[in-house]
Amino acid sequence: MSTISSRTGPRRRTVGSVPVRRNLGPSAHLIGLAIWNIALTFVLLVPIEVGARHYLPSVYRRTVPGANHPTRIAIWAQPDPDLGWTVSRSPAYAALEHIPYRINSQGFRDSDDFSSLAQKRRGRRHVVMLGDSFTFGVHLQEAETSPAFLSQRLGPDWRVFNLGVAGYGIDQMVLSYEKYRAALQPDVVVLAFIDEDIDRVFEAFRPAEGLPKPSFEVVKGELRTRHPYKETFLDSLLYRSRIANVIYSGWYRPRESVRISTALLRRLAEETSGYGEKLILVRYPLIEQVDGRAVYREYPFQKVLADYRVNYVEPLGVLRKSGDPRELYLVGDEHPTGKANRLVADTIYAAWPR
Numbered sequence: 464m465s466t467i468s469s470r471t472g473p474r475r476r477t478v479g480s481v482p483v484r485r486n487l488g489p490s491a492h493l494i495g496l497a498i499w500n501i502a503l504t505f506v507l508l509v510p511i512e513v514g515a516r517h518y519l520p521s522v523y524r525r526t527v528p529g530a531n532h533p534t535r536i537a538i539w540a541q542p543d544p545d546l547g548w549t550v551s552r553s554p555a556y557a558a559l560e561h562i563p564y565r566i567n568s569q570g571f572r573d574s575d576d577f578s579s580l581a582q583k584r585r586g587r588r589h590v591v592m593l594g595d596s597f598t599f600g601v602h603l604q605e606a607e608t609s610p611a612f613l614s615q616r617l618g619p620d621w622r623v624f625n626l627g628v629a630g631y632g633i634d635q636m637v638l639s640y641e642k643y644r645a646a647l648q649p650d651v652v653v654l655a656f657i658d659e660d661i662d663r664v665f666e667a668f669r670p671a672e673g674l675p676k677p678s679f680e681v682v683k684g685e686l687r688t689r690h691p692y693k694e695t696f697l698d699s700l701l702y703r704s705r706i707a708n709v710i711y712s713g714w715y716r717p718r719e720s721v722r723i724s725t726a727l728l729r730r731l732a733e734e735t736s737g738y739g740e741k742l743i744l745v746r747y748p749l750i751e752q753v754d755g756r757a758v759y760r761e762y763p764f765q766k767v768l769a770d771y772r773v774n775y776v777e778p779l780g781v782l783r784k785s786g787d788p789r790e791l792y793l794v795g796d797e798h799p800t801g802k803a804n805r806l807v808a809d810t811i812y813a814a815w816p817r
Contacts (some may be wrong), residue, residue, distance in 0.1 A: 529691035547676030598627025607801030612808030632663025
């Protein structure tokens with residue numbers, strides 16, 4: 464008579480009195496190896512994270528649309544619902560600068576109100592020059608700005624509108640063109656940017672101006688306006704971990720800024736081409752790029768915009784050959800002088816579409 468054991472579960476085969484273990488297979492071995500590597504990585508990252516928290520106490524946070532409201536607005540800035548800000552006509556700003564800036568009601572350095580411009584007469588051509596404080600001509604007389612020098616080179620049949628505003632990113636430059644294109648009726652559009660203008664597109668608020676600004680992102684290759692949103696778990700991780708934050712701010716942010724800027728410039732190229740206008744893209748170098756202290760990195764703009772026949776101008780070589788770089792930028796301020804603006808305007812004119 465046989466007996467049935469009350470123990471359940473699979474039986475182990477034995478050879479003599481030694482149990483024989485089943486082969487777990489390669490998948491179980493790989494899982495175990497992965498767990499071991501993760502644990503080892505975690506152990507190694509802990510001291511690095513502790514050290515990063517000690518030497519990198521500050522955390523970068525990307526500004527979110529709708530999260531910041533106007534506070535301590537810069538004396539020279541006035542809010543604009545579409546562009547973030549333009550230039551104020553405040554007497555206090557004029558008194559501070561001691562320069563007779565002519566600012567129109569739209570907040571640009573122009574004597575004419577854009578809403579009441581006379582119809583463009585036959586034979587007259589218009590140029591819209593987009594840019595930041597370099598184009599505006601901070602601390603300079605109007606005759607010393609690059610739009611003024613370009614106007615001299617082009618002659619009396621051309622009218623150059625200066626739409627440069629301090630603090631602008633490439634996004635605000637493109638939006639200002641779209642807002643005033645119908646009124647200004649340009650034949651040629653010139654967008655002059657410095658490298659900092661690329662990084663500015665990543666943000667939705669500028670502490671220097673104390674004002675929110677438009678902000679974009681590229682999703683699946685499509686340029687989209689950013690909207691208010693709540694912080695996600697991934698956002699929390701990026702702000703809590705110094706290692707993740709360094710990678711995010713030092714690697715992801717500059718690359719994403721280039722992607723967004725490229726998409727914006729492509730949009731501008733498509734729009735100007737659709738209206739039969741010519742587009743010139745100018746990269747205005749900084750003093751540290753002219754004197755060799757900073758690396759002059761390459762951007763993909765020229766290659767991406769090649770199909771649109773955009774004239775791409777880089778005056779770096781011209782400025783380097785002009786002599787002492789300290790004569791090209793204001794001491795302690797590093798905005799361009801009238802000499803630098805004249806050289807840049809000459810370079811733009813040399814590349815002018817004929």
